[in-house]
Amino acid sequence: MIGPAKHCVFVAAVCLVAVFLVAACSGSGSNGGPTRAASYQTVPCPQPNIAGFPELDFPSGVQCGYLTVLENRAKPDGRHIRIFVMRAPAVSATPKREPVVYLSGGPGGAGSFEVAFMVQHGLNADREVIFVDQRGTHRADPLLACPGWEQFIFDAVSLPFAADSSTTTDTEVVKACRDQLASTGIDLAAYNTTENAADIAELRVALGIDSWNVYGVSYGSRLALTVLRDHPQGIRSVVLDSVSPPTVNIVETWWSAPASSFKAIFAACAAQAACAKAYPNLESDFTATVNRLDKTPAITQVKDESGALVTVNVDGFSFAYTMIMASERGDASGVPKMIADTARGDSSAVAANYLALRGPHEFIGLGGTGLALDVFCAESANLTTEVATLAKAKAALPGFPDRVLKVQPKQGRLFTECPVWNVGKADAAVSARTVSDVPVLILEGTFDAATAPEWVDVITPDLKNAQVVPFPFTGHSVLGKSTCAPSIMAAFLDNPTKPVDPTCAGKITLTFTTG
Numbered sequence: 001m002i003g004p005a006k007h008c009v010f011v012a013a014v015c016l017v018a019v020f021l022v023a024a025c026s027g028s029g030s031n032g033g034p035t036r037a038a039s040y041q042t043v044p045c046p047q048p049n050i051a052g053f054p055e056l057d058f059p060s061g062v063q064c065g066y067l068t069v070l071e072n073r074a075k076p077d078g079r080h081i082r083i084f085v086m087r088a089p090a091v092s093a094t095p096k097r098e099p100v101v102y103l104s105g106g107p108g109g110a111g112s113f114e115v116a117f118m119v120q121h122g123l124n125a126d127r128e129v130i131f132v133d134q135r136g137t138h139r140a141d142p143l144l145a146c147p148g149w150e151q152f153i154f155d156a157v158s159l160p161f162a163a164d165s166s167t168t169t170d171t172e173v174v175k176a177c178r179d180q181l182a183s184t185g186i187d188l189a190a191y192n193t194t195e196n197a198a199d200i201a202e203l204r205v206a207l208g209i210d211s212w213n214v215y216g217v218s219y220g221s222r223l224a225l226t227v228l229r230d231h232p233q234g235i236r237s238v239v240l241d242s243v244s245p246p247t248v249n250i251v252e253t254w255w256s257a258p259a260s261s262f263k264a265i266f267a268a269c270a271a272q273a274a275c276a277k278a279y280p281n282l283e284s285d286f287t288a289t290v291n292r293l294d295k296t297p298a299i300t301q302v303k304d305e306s307g308a309l310v311t312v313n314v315d316g317f318s319f320a321y322t323m324i325m326a327s328e329r330g331d332a333s334g335v336p337k338m339i340a341d342t343a344r345g346d347s348s349a350v351a352a353n354y355l356a357l358r359g360p361h362e363f364i365g366l367g368g369t370g371l372a373l374d375v376f377c378a379e380s381a382n383l384t385t386e387v388a389t390l391a392k393a394k395a396a397l398p399g400f401p402d403r404v405l406k407v408q409p410k411q412g413r414l415f416t417e418c419p420v421w422n423v424g425k426a427d428a429a430v431s432a433r434t435v436s437d438v439p440v441l442i443l444e445g446t447f448d449a450a451t452a453p454e455w456v457d458v459i460t461p462d463l464k465n466a467q468v469v470p471f472p473f474t475g476h477s478v479l480g481k482s483t484c485a486p487s488i489m490a491a492f493l494d495n496p497t498k499p500v501d502p503t504c505a506g507k508i509t510l511t512f513t514t515g
Helices: 011-015 115-119 147-158 164-183 193-206 219-230 256-271 275-278 282-295 317-331 335-343 349-354 370-377 386-396 414-421 453-462 482-494
Strands: 038-045 064-070 080-088 100-103 130-131 211-219 237-242 298-303 311-315 439-447 468-473
Touching: 038 193, 038 370, 064 193, 080 115, 080 193, 100 147, 100 219, 115 130, 115 219, 130 193, 147 164, 147 275, 147 311, 164 370, 164 414, 193 219, 219 237, 219 311, 237 453, 237 482, 256 275, 256 282, 256 317, 256 335, 256 386, 256 453, 282 317, 282 335, 298 349, 311 317, 317 335, 317 349, 335 349, 370 414, 439 453, 439 482, 453 468
Parallel strands: 100 130, 100 211, 211 237, 237 439, 439 468
Antiparallel strands: 038 064, 064 080, 080 130, 298 311
């Protein structure tokens, strides 16, 4: 799942994408009487953030707190929950006035996994940056974790991932998680983008901020657009990174993102003489290998980080998934070679990369999986059908087997998971357009396999003051992949009505591995 999934090279920037890589909560949500407004209280930043991972500790100077809000605003006498907030002050002695609120992807990602990396990356050089653990994630209270599902995903590297038997186990662990969370009194249907957006709007007021800038990446871009649409007050500008529009049913069209990424990578390889010579039949080799592995998976033994041997089962889906994630987490320079090696029967590189994607075992049971399932089910899967979704997937990748395309690109099986998760359908208004004249900067990687670059065109007609900067040879989540994107974003924030200079993005190059 986005960002499921719902990594770890840039530990803070990368680990946010997989929903199962998130951390501990602070207890269960408190019951109480209604309040007239959300309230905010500072708390000491917990140290360590996650034991054994000092690179994720909160940087010096960061201030932490909790925003207390209603769990379900349709039930004013209902229980309250807490949203974890981290404020990274500007490094500059003369900071700019309006802060940035940073909305993570996923859904299920958390700002507390990104704050250390983004501070090191210089995001708070001139402005305060406010990071948020959205409802149900990481240090939010309560945490919607699904340890059984997270363990299944961890162990699934040894299984034929797309097989019916794996689907059956997946559905069983998802139902067990749903039953466990519901038994604690959590109103699962309240963990959605509408309530999430209201939390962000109430945070600005609770912090006494008159005007701020909103940054959202991946699902966070969908959340940012929802905040802009439903709660435009106090928004000075918006930065959207790797756009997931509310008007696009991501579940129904999800395979179009990998399809466009594969096409862009194949074209880029063909444009480089050495790559074109080394891999003259890259696209056909890829499709043929996906089909071969779907019928006969490659099974091998690979050492994990501890040195223990792990059986890795590379079937058609897990092969395609590994290629999807290769550009998302770093760069796509090794993708053609991995495809060619696997096509000729050497699956060692793919198996090693696939194993590495599951992340540290220490994070199992500490993820925000519940928010991901709530959003993907109520706001996407439950608003379409598996037949319609498969038809669009086949149109995007006509040579792929149905069994591969029935699994969502980020390891989801939403058409079997959502019926047992049982959160119903979101109101149609959740998918409404965002029409605004607030200045918007859009950052999009041309190799993005999680949110299709073509989705940018869906929102720009309604955003009257939007600027789009494409990043060549770049995958998902642009901001953390170079110093170029933060510099463009900083220039935009200094003067949102002035056109940015995209020169540094145009200088990005990539040389594919051929040795």
